[in-house]
Amino acid sequence: MANPLESKHIAPLYRAITLLDRLVEKGCASFGYNNGVQIYSESFAMPLVDSRADELIALLGGADELEWAKSLVLDKSQVPRQGKESCVLDVLSLLAWKLKGWRKGPFTLASPSCSLHIDSEWQSYMKWDLLAPFVQIGGAKVADVGCNNGFYMFAMYAGRKAESPQMPQSPQKIVGFDPSGLFYCQFAWLNHLLDLPIGYELLGVQDLPAYVQRVGEKFDVIFCLGVLYHRSDVFATLKSIAQSLETGGIAFIDTLIFDINDVASTLDSSIAGLPLALSVRGSYAKMSNVYLLPNLSALEGWCERCGFESVEVLAIVPTTTQEQRKTRWIDSLSLENFLDPNDSSKTIEGYPAPKRAYIKVRRK
Known part of the structure; x- marks a missing residue:
């Protein structure tokens, strides 16, 4: 490659x-x-x-x-x-x-x-501040899959602050995984200034099991934030994460979901509670690499079939233009360009606007 x-x-x-x-x-x-x-x-x-x-x-x-x-x-x-x-x-x-x-x-x-x-496109502190109260990584071996420029890894190493006691203690080891050369360069530039003991592998989620086998140890905690809906084989993705965790290890996953309540008026109540997924045709919010958006029932079922238990829903949060927006530091479009200009509750394609579920799952 x-x-x-x-x-x-x-x-x-x-x-x-x-x-x-x-x-x-x-x-x-x-x-x-x-x-x-x-x-x-x-x-x-x-x-x-x-x-x-x-x-x-x-x-x-x-x-x-x-x-x-x-x-x-x-x-x-x-x-x-x-x-x-x-x-x-x-x-x-x-x-x-x-x-x-x-x-x-x-x-x-x-x-x-x-x-x-x-001023990045995503105000990523909003996601981290949501997750931090649930995170216990002091002394743990941690992986951040789809780590981008390492923002969440730097936030982990910032450690506990007196004015914010919910911030988790620093991990024993942390490794980021992302195949993007640009994002690696952003990370390398920042970490030259900080020289933190953070690893970075130019690998994707599918490479996790091979990496674990090569280094001879699994992770205690894996973060997989904003990745699952970009994978056409969600079962292979979730299995890769499960196989790379120690027994009893924890994964934090955030993914776009299909909230039945957003289209409840068009559905028969008898099927509203079924495990359903929105199969995207063409693109979702102008992203051509989005494939399946599950409802919560389907997401829980996927996790259980792939080696996880104790699925805990931490939050369900709509994505807003406060969290994701265009700035001078990106050349691409952003959320305001991906929504229906006449109805912000829908994407430009007519799907329900982005909403994310944050879950915490345990390896069986």
């Missing part, structure tokens, strides 16, 4: 990330979590005084691109920094811009005098 880091678009970005140690030391920053991941270092405000960053800047488009990227960086008085001497954060902002689109986040890089806010 081709290495995604060697593709024409990704290769120069990945090369730039490997040159970051010329700009800032690995692990130069501290971080915390509060409605996003905040990364802090005094070194971000350091001026560029020599040629150490020249090759990195050239890979990203040169001095003109760097000058434009200064508009992304704000000083403490919230005045755009255009026209001033370049600093380390200007180069980091240029790299962040080239790493679009930022789907998970947000992330903020800050020093005493300047900051950069990456």
Whole structure:
């Protein structure tokens, strides 16, 4: 299989990330979590005084691109920094811009005098804050399947805060799985600054059992957030997760569902309680890689048939434009473009608008 880091678009970005140690030391920053991941270092405000960053800047488009990227960086008085001497954060902002689109986040890089806010498409802290009270990962071996740029893994390592005691303790080990070269580069850029002991495999959920066999140990907790509805074989997906968990291990799953109540007026009451799934034709909310949206009964049945027990529904939440929306940090469309412009309770195709179920299941 081709290495995604060697593709024409990704290769120069990945090369730039490997040159970051010329700009800032690995692990130069501290971080915390509060409605996003905040990364802090005094070194971000350091001026560029020599040629150490020249090759990195050239890979990203040169001095003109760097000058434009200064508009992304704000000083403490919230005045755009255009026209001033370049600093380390200007180069980091240029790299962040080239790493679009930022789907998970947000992330903020800050020093005493300047900051950069990456306003991602998804306000992912809303999902994490929903899950965190149910999560116990202190000392556990954890996998995040479909981890994107690692936002949830960074949130896990932020650990318990005094003002937010429901935040879970940090895990013993955490490994992210995602086959996207772009998302890996976003993660690698951020983790260069933090140097956290987080693994990242350019693999999909179908590769979990082979990975577990290769390393010789299973996981205690697996997160599978926003993945299931993108898989045409949901049973194989759920079995891969179950097979990769220790007996009694926990999986947290979030998936789009088909809520019978949204179409109850058109259904006979005698079938409303049956395990049903919406089989998508063509696309759902302009996503062509969405296949099956189960109701809760069907989702519970799928999990039970694939090796899980004790299916606990944590929440059912409609997706809103507060949680998912277009920002300058993505080039694609977002939720407001996927809904019927005359009826926001429906997708552009006429299906019920997105609604997610969050469940916690235990491996038998």
